[in-house]
Amino acid sequence: MIRILTLAALLATATALPAQTPPPAPAIPTDARVAALRDAALASDEYAWDIVEGLTTEVGQRMAGTEAEARARVWAVRKLTALGFSNVRVEPFALPVWERGFESAEILAPFPQKMAITALGNSGSSGPAGVTGQIIAFDSVDALRAAPASAVRGKIVFIDHRMMPTQDGSSYGQFGAPRRQGPTIASKKGAVGIVVRSIGTDFHRNPHTGNQNFTDGATPIPAGALSLPDAEQMARILKRGKPVTMRLTLVSRNIGSRPSGNVIAEAPGRDRALAPVLVGCHLDSWDLGTGAVDDGAGCAIVAAAAKRIIDAGRPLRTIRVVWFGAEEVGLFGGLDYRARHGKEPHHAIAESDFGADRVWRVDSKLGAARKAEAEALAAALAPLGIVRGSFEEASGSDIGPMAADGLPTVELGQDGTRYFDLHHTPDDTLDKIDPAQLRQNVAAWTAMLGVLSGGIEQPRRIRRR
Amino acid sequence: MIRILTLAALLATATALPAQTPPPAPAIPTDARVAALRDAALASDEYAWDIVEGLTTEVGQRMAGTEAEARARVWAVRKLTALGFSNVRVEPFALPVWERGFESAEILAPFPQKMAITALGNSGSSGPAGVTGQIIAFDSVDALRAAPASAVRGKIVFIDHRMMPTQDGSSYGQFGAPRRQGPTIASKKGAVGIVVRSIGTDFHRNPHTGNQNFTDGATPIPAGALSLPDAEQMARILKRGKPVTMRLTLVSRNIGSRPSGNVIAEAPGRDRALAPVLVGCHLDSWDLGTGAVDDGAGCAIVAAAAKRIIDAGRPLRTIRVVWFGAEEVGLFGGLDYRARHGKEPHHAIAESDFGADRVWRVDSKLGAARKAEAEALAAALAPLGIVRGSFEEASGSDIGPMAADGLPTVELGQDGTRYFDLHHTPDDTLDKIDPAQLRQNVAAWTAMLGVLSGGIEQPRRIRRR
Numbered sequence: 025m026i027r028i029l030t031l032a033a034l035l036a037t038a039t040a041l042p043a044q045t046p047p048p049a050p051a052i053p054t055d056a057r058v059a060a061l062r063d064a065a066l067a068s069d070e071y072a073w074d075i076v077e078g079l080t081t082e083v084g085q086r087m088a089g090t091e092a093e094a095r096a097r098v099w100a101v102r103k104l105t106a107l108g109f110s111n112v113r114v115e116p117f118a119l120p121v122w123e124r125g126f127e128s129a130e131i132l133a134p135f136p137q138k139m140a141i142t143a144l145g146n147s148g149s150s151g152p153a154g155v156t157g158q159i160i161a162f163d164s165v166d167a168l169r170a171a172p173a174s175a176v177r178g179k180i181v182f183i184d185h186r187m188m189p190t191q192d193g194s195s196y197g198q199f200g201a202p203r204r205q206g207p208t209i210a211s212k213k214g215a216v217g218i219v220v221r222s223i224g225t226d227f228h229r230n231p232h233t234g235n236q237n238f239t240d241g242a243t244p245i246p247a248g249a250l251s252l253p254d255a256e257q258m259a260r261i262l263k264r265g266k267p268v269t270m271r272l273t274l275v276s277r278n279i280g281s282r283p284s285g286n287v288i289a290e291a292p293g294r295d296r297a298l299a300p301v302l303v304g305c306h307l308d309s310w311d312l313g314t315g316a317v318d319d320g321a322g323c324a325i326v327a328a329a330a331k332r333i334i335d336a337g338r339p340l341r342t343i344r345v346v347w348f349g350a351e352e353v354g355l356f357g358g359l360d361y362r363a364r365h366g367k368e369p370h371h372a373i374a375e376s377d378f379g380a381d382r383v384w385r386v387d388s389k390l391g392a393a394r395k396a397e398a399e400a401l402a403a404a405l406a407p408l409g410i411v412r413g414s415f416e417e418a419s420g421s422d423i424g425p426m427a428a429d430g431l432p433t434v435e436l437g438q439d440g441t442r443y444f445d446l447h448h449t450p451d452d453t454l455d456k457i458d459p460a461q462l463r464q465n466v467a468a469w470t471a472m473l474g475v476l477s478g479g480i481e482q483p484r485r486i487r488r489r
Numbered sequence: 490m491i492r493i494l495t496l497a498a499l500l501a502t503a504t505a506l507p508a509q510t511p512p513p514a515p516a517i518p519t520d521a522r523v524a525a526l527r528d529a530a531l532a533s534d535e536y537a538w539d540i541v542e543g544l545t546t547e548v549g550q551r552m553a554g555t556e557a558e559a560r561a562r563v564w565a566v567r568k569l570t571a572l573g574f575s576n577v578r579v580e581p582f583a584l585p586v587w588e589r590g591f592e593s594a595e596i597l598a599p600f601p602q603k604m605a606i607t608a609l610g611n612s613g614s615s616g617p618a619g620v621t622g623q624i625i626a627f628d629s630v631d632a633l634r635a636a637p638a639s640a641v642r643g644k645i646v647f648i649d650h651r652m653m654p655t656q657d658g659s660s661y662g663q664f665g666a667p668r669r670q671g672p673t674i675a676s677k678k679g680a681v682g683i684v685v686r687s688i689g690t691d692f693h694r695n696p697h698t699g700n701q702n703f704t705d706g707a708t709p710i711p712a713g714a715l716s717l718p719d720a721e722q723m724a725r726i727l728k729r730g731k732p733v734t735m736r737l738t739l740v741s742r743n744i745g746s747r748p749s750g751n752v753i754a755e756a757p758g759r760d761r762a763l764a765p766v767l768v769g770c771h772l773d774s775w776d777l778g779t780g781a782v783d784d785g786a787g788c789a790i791v792a793a794a795a796k797r798i799i800d801a802g803r804p805l806r807t808i809r810v811v812w813f814g815a816e817e818v819g820l821f822g823g824l825d826y827r828a829r830h831g832k833e834p835h836h837a838i839a840e841s842d843f844g845a846d847r848v849w850r851v852d853s854k855l856g857a858a859r860k861a862e863a864e865a866l867a868a869a870l871a872p873l874g875i876v877r878g879s880f881e882e883a884s885g886s887d888i889g890p891m892a893a894d895g896l897p898t899v900e901l902g903q904d905g906t907r908y909f910d911l912h913h914t915p916d917d918t919l920d921k922i923d924p925a926q927l928r929q930n931v932a933a934w935t936a937m938l939g940v941l942s943g944g945i946e947q948p949r950r951i952r953r954r
Contacts, residue, residue, distance in 0.1 A: 065753035081725045082600030092601075136557075137549030137779075140915060205922045229778070229915035252917040257779070260546045260919075313694070314602070314722070450605060453718040454725075 058474030061323030071328035088350035089282035109289035148244030154273030177214030193440035219254035226445035259375030306351030313452030322376035329469030340478030358422025523939030534843030537793035553815035554586035554747035574754035590740030618739030642679030658905035686720035691910035727826030728835030773817030778917030787841035823887025840885030
């Protein structure tokens with residue numbers, strides 16, 4: 025009632041509102057069994073916390089292509105097998121591996137002091153002596169791009185920016201440009217190094233790493249991220265108007281091709297002829313934290329949801345759980361899966377890779393012919409407070425290329441307001457996961473699987489709506 | 490009115506309330522000039538932010554006895570002189586200096602992974618090869634004390650605990666014991682090293698350093714603090730029940746006696762025969778952050794308050810601002826001041842060394858004969874929401890020994906709820922200071938100086954109330 029009155033008041037006074045509110049969702053009754061599974065998952069969690077706690081405690085960080093990621097695969101196969109999944113297997117692939125070494129950034133003049141820094145993925149190595157240069161500052165990649173090479177040559181580029189938290193994470197795309205493109209542009213203009221304000225939203229001395237690649241024939245140069253307190257300190261120092269000199273030491277090495285792999289497990293469907301529903305996450309993490317929110321949580325959520333379906337009975341369609349390898353450093357796992365299986369039919373693909381805070385929105389791209397199924401999915405999620413989003417657009421990280429290929433895709437959008445406080449930092453640890461919100465995620469994915477897998481222990485043919 | 494009704498409702502229903510509420514404070518009118526100065530300080534800040542911003546930006550960390558602390562003294566003398574203080578001077582002293590080097594902690598078995606660690610002050614050096622040992626865990630210093638040496642010998646001690654935030658900071662005293670006493674006890678029982686859960690309340694990968702001294706003839710051993718996420722990770726790993734082995738590398742060295750000093754500045758009183766009011770802070774900081782809340786803020790607050798008095802006119806009594814040196818590593822500045830001036834009369838001494846969050850309570854120990862003055866002080870602070878605390882107990886950090894000697898002392902207690910999120914960590918940076926709360930602090934200290942300095946441009950004798 026209060027909401028109705030408020031809306032009426034808004035409509036009476038606000039002229040900027042769209043002329044029409046969206047049409048109400050059709051009333052689609054959710055299968056009672058699915059609703060019960062969803063609500064049970066919301067009420068208690070027997071699996072998800074256990075998975076993310078175990079993976080982050082017993083393995084910890086699991087940088088792609090390292091021995092730690094290999095241990096994570098062993099752990100994953102054992103865990104998924106113990107949970108009762110079928111066809112548990114590793115599909116191996118290889119990737120070139122970059123390895124972090126000693127890191128330091130030091131203002132030499134005018135105000136000598138150390139700053140908190142971490143190297144970006146594929147940074148050039150400064151060697152232990154470091155590189156020294158005067159700072160030249162830009163407030164965006166575009167400003168760097170517009171600068172003459174003569175102004176940049178021999179200097180250390182600093183790119184500032186002001187990324188703010190967004191619920192849907194959309195600020196990451198735009199404000200990630202300094203990390204993704206800055207190093208290549210700086211290198212091509214002759215800079216001896218580059219430091220960017222971390223692509224993040226917190227104010228802790230934990231810089232955010234992340235991948236970048238030197239393209240267009242650019243020579244690798246040392247490329248690092250300052251923590252936000254340090255980036256703001258740098259801005260204050262620069263504001264004094266004196267030349268600022270930094271010694272930047274980012275030691276790293278490329279150790280060549282190393283093994284990785286995707287860990288795959290299934291809840292076999294009653295009708296093996298039907299296309300499977302793929303639910304994914306990525307098993308690898310950056311090396312700074314223990315990869316709890318990125319993406320141990322995602323693996324916990326999708327496996328726990330699939331396990332709850334197994335516990336309830338057999339789905340009509342096979343549910344395929346994929347814990348992708350080597351996502352952070354270039355979607356290697358997703359691309360390997362696509363190369364092997366991307367032409368096979370999939371009833372739907374979906375990935376959880378945005379932390380463990382609550383799902384607030386569902387998007388899907390199942391095609392016009394499956395609008396009723398998409399509506400049924402949205403209806404099953406609505407009791408969790410999840411908003412109906414787009415029916416024409418959905419994607420994911422590892423599954424992104426396959427979604428772009430046109431495979432039917434579902435996206436359960438998590439609240440990203442605090443995600444970039446933690447993303448790619450040492451602070452990505454278990455304590456950041458809220459068990460209540462983790463349960464809501466499992467409930468959402470359980471409901472999604474309940475709807476998309478075509479009914480648990482129901483007759484062989486899915487009911488047409 | 491709402492508050493009265495609520496109190497009445499409480500009194501009507503609650504049986505656990507004390508039989509008597511405290512007597513109401515006597516109605517002491519605050520000097521209108523003091524009230525106006527206080528309210529102006531609350532409304533706008535011309536000095537405090539500028540001081541703490543300048544000190545933390547242009548000097549940064551200023552570990553006691555280092556070249557950085559020396560630069561801070563130069564900066565301080567220049568700043569206090571520029572602000573118009575008189576008799577700006579440095580009183581030098583020397584202290585033995587311990588210097589941090591390379592730090593790392595690594596679980597070797599059963600789950601290999603790195604942990605975030607920092608050395609405690611005066612830690613023994615492990616040398617670059619580190620020490621390796623099995624972890625033996627205790628949940629308190631008392632449990633370690635009770636353990637037989639045979640159980641500890643050759644091992645690395647881990648002390649866990651559960652310090653929680655408190656408004657008055659009292660949890661620090663009790664829960665700081667693992668840091669202060671743990672290393673000595675562990676060493677005397679033959680441990681090869683010790684790691685404690687940081688004496689802090691945040692969950693970031695920024696461990697809290699802090700001072701400790703090996704006493705009772707204990708041999709220095711490597712002694713470090715794990716960040717809270719790492720301490721909880723350690724507890725989870727230990728819970729698996731397998732022997733846990735750590736390699737602990739804490740390199741450090743003692744570099745001998747080095748200079749430090751107290752920076753002193755005065756607002757001369759109209760009557761030089763009267764004892765001064767001392768307001769202090771400490772200029773040095775730990776080496777990990779930029780010493781913004783500990784204690785750049787304190788120096789900013791007391792100097793800004795004194796400066797506002799200077800701007801308004803001449804106080805009856807001299808106001809002496811002391812930016813103590815080398816507090817963190819053993820109160821060297823406070824002890825040097827005490828040795829030089831501790832026998833001289835002081836009208837009152839007070840120190841701001843608990844961050845920049847709002848003052849919530851005033852305690853004083855001015856003696857029974859000065860109860861009216863203490864009441865007047867409390868009355869002048871009440872409009873800032875500051876609670877009347879004790880009239881028999883007050884202290885401070887550098888001024889603590891002099892307070893214990895019996896010098897008249899005032900304590901403006903700041904809200905410490907989030908102080909131990911930042912204390913002694915890399916996260917102690919400018920962005921943590923809330924300008925509005927900083928202003929409230931300056932307003933409180935301005936009011937305090939207005940009352941205790943005996944009236945600004947008033948007749949020579951303070952009015953007896």
